[in-house]
Amino acid sequence: MSLKILGVASSMRETSYSTQVLKLALEKAEKNGAETRMLDLRELQLPMYHPEQNNSPELDKVTEHVKWADAFILASPDYHGSMSGVMKNFLDFFWSDFAGKTFGYICASHEKGLTVMDQIRTAVRQCYGWSMPYGVSVNSDQDFDKQGNITNENIIPRIETLGRDLTAYGSLITEQYKKDLQSEESNTFAARYR
Helix, strand or coil, X not given: CCCEEEEEECCCCCCCHHHHHHHHHHHHHHHCCXXXXXXXXXXXXXXXXXXXXXXXXXXXXXXXXXXXXXXXXXXXXXXXXXXXHHHHHHHHHHHXXXXXXXXXXXXXXXXXXXXXXXXXXXXXXXXXXXECCCCEEECHHHHEXXXXXXXXXXXXXXXXXXXXXXXXXXXXXXXXXXXXXXXXXXXXXXXXXC
């Protein structure tokens, strides 16, 4: 069974660097045997999260993608040291679907994007998701030309490594999590989700 990876792009820019890098990471994941889909939150706009009003055609479409996925790559620009608002909104809507799933991170930042990825990682941990121990950060001025082409060849191996590693480690975590859901053993992380 192939690992199913959903890439989630959360930039509102039409020419988004984080979205471009996400596409490359998903391509590498496919080359390593994963099935992939991409969800662009700029195109498929979720309503603002409200715990008592959760009906919309957009929400239904996104829900189908989230339920399909075993793993995620979350891509965000750096907005004042934090994730984009639409990424936070996405996490708020689907927090209960993240348990036992594996996550990778991409950030477009003029700095290193560490606080952005740490904040997303913290939110995912609170939702009982598993995070890759690293992320990929890109800088639009240093890593791309004016047409949006990658000029810094050093970032390509990092992008490819993320796609490969998420496929490999995500498959292991997904397989074990599903086994634990089916078992009767009580001392497992998955026992509370049966």
